[in-house]
Amino acid sequence: xxxxxxxxxxxxxxxxxxxxxxxxxxxxxxxxxxxxxxxxxxxxxxxxxxxxxxxxxxxxxxxxxxxxxxxxxxxxxxxxxxxxxxxxxxxxxxxxxxxxxxxxxxxxxxxxxxxxxxxxxxxxxxxxxxxxxxxx
Amino acid sequence: xxxxxxxxxxxxxxxxxxxxxxxxxxxxxxxxxxxxxxxxxxxxxxxxxxxxxxxxxxxxxxxxxxxxxxxxxxxxxxxxxxxxxxxxxxxxxxxxxxxxxxxxxxxxxxxxxxxxxxxxxxxxxxxxxxxxxxxxxxxxxxxxxxxxxxxxxxxxxxxxxxxxxxxxxxxxxxxxxxxxxxxxxxxxxxxxxxxxxxxxxxxxxxxxxxxxxxxxxxxxxxxxxxx
Numbered sequence: 338x339x340x341x342x343x344x345x346x347x348x349x350x351x352x353x354x355x356x357x358x359x360x361x362x363x364x365x366x367x368x369x370x371x372x373x374x375x376x377x378x379x380x381x382x383x384x385x386x387x388x389x390x391x392x393x394x395x396x397x398x399x400x401x402x403x404x405x406x407x408x409x410x411x412x413x414x415x416x417x418x419x420x421x422x423x424x425x426x427x428x429x430x431x432x433x434x435x436x437x438x439x440x441x442x443x444x445x446x447x448x449x450x451x452x453x454x455x456x457x458x459x460x461x462x463x464x465x466x467x468x469x470x471x472x473x
Numbered sequence: 474x475x476x477x478x479x480x481x482x483x484x485x486x487x488x489x490x491x492x493x494x495x496x497x498x499x500x501x502x503x504x505x506x507x508x509x510x511x512x513x514x515x516x517x518x519x520x521x522x523x524x525x526x527x528x529x530x531x532x533x534x535x536x537x538x539x540x541x542x543x544x545x546x547x548x549x550x551x552x553x554x555x556x557x558x559x560x561x562x563x564x565x566x567x568x569x570x571x572x573x574x575x576x577x578x579x580x581x582x583x584x585x586x587x588x589x590x591x592x593x594x595x596x597x598x599x600x601x602x603x604x605x606x607x608x609x610x611x612x613x614x615x616x617x618x619x620x621x622x623x624x625x626x627x628x629x630x631x632x633x634x635x636x637x638x639x640x641x642x643x644x645x646x647x648x649x650x651x652x653x654x655x656x657x658x659x660x661x662x663x664x665x666x667x668x669x670x671x672x673x674x675x676x677x678x679x680x681x682x683x684x685x686x687x688x689x690x691x692x693x694x695x696x697x698x699x700x
Binding site: 343347350353354357358360365382387390394398 | 612616620623624627628631632665668669672673675676679680682683686687690691
């Protein structure tokens with residue numbers, strides 16, 4: 338499994354624990370964490386935990402199930418950078434009531450989503466660049 | 474599995490033992506190493522095990538025999554380890570292990586329950602009291618359980634590294650069930666304490682999952698399959 342994909346899964350676990358912890362603290366004492374905590378929690382869990390888990394696993398299995406190598410390793414690397422730059426900005430924006438940060442983070446996160454979507458379409462559409470690869 | 478033979482340069486029987494164990498290790502595909510007590514590695518090991526006799530045989534770091542064994546005796550000594558390796562291979566089969574099957578089945582039950590609740594209450598977009606209950610039945614009950622079942626099944630196969638088994642998956646599952654149900658019931662009944670307890674239990678199940686999966690992603694030994 339590619340190191341980048343293992344990083345995606347590992348970061349997903351960290352975000353999952355972090356997102357759960359934030360919600361727990363909020364449940365116990367709503368005044369402890371400032372800002373829009375429910376929205377931060379929801380996005381940490383969905384974009385940080387679920388989506389990054391999907392990124393890591395899909396980048397590994399879809400090329401193999403599709404029978405072609407990943408269309409672009411570089412796109413996937415940039416997807417990792419954008420996703421992990423975007424989400425912290427969004428979290429900071431919500432907790433600090435800074436809409437501009439949320440917007441900037443959202444744009445970066447969306448960039449990662451687009452890179453992933455295009456990379457997967459170009460990989461799975463059965464006209465991949467390279468030779469077929471074995472499922473392993 | 475690793476077989477280690479501790480020998481001495483002045484021992485007349487050690488060469489014979491080495492031949493037997495080298496052949497046995499090669500036959501069964503086990504790792505094999507010979508350690509001389511005159512060398513630092515062998516000396517440390519001999520001191521730790523308080524060895525009085527060589528050749529001495531270690532299987533996975535445990536002293537199993539001293540002296541020279543026949544090929545038949547070697548096979549008998551390897552039998553438990555071969556059985557263990559066989560059992561491990563069975564667990565790494567293509568089909569779901571019982572715990573992962575349980576996670577996937579439970580996820581479908583939570584999905585149907587969450588869907589029914591959201592449908593009946595019309596609460597997906599509204600803000601009534603049932604919304605967080607059924608929303609969390611969907612996200613924690615369905616999505617989280619699906620991730621538990623699929624990731625625990627697939628990641629060891631992708632990486633070739635074993636996942637922590639034994640009591641851990643069942644503890645994770647118990648915590649997750651109690652957590653999700655407690656959390657949802659807490660919201661429906663308006664019991665804040667139950668909401669918090671459910672959330673704590675669910676979080677602990679996620680921590681248990683991370684504990685199980687981490688060595689799959691980042692094994693202690695150098696990663697050999699980086700691509």
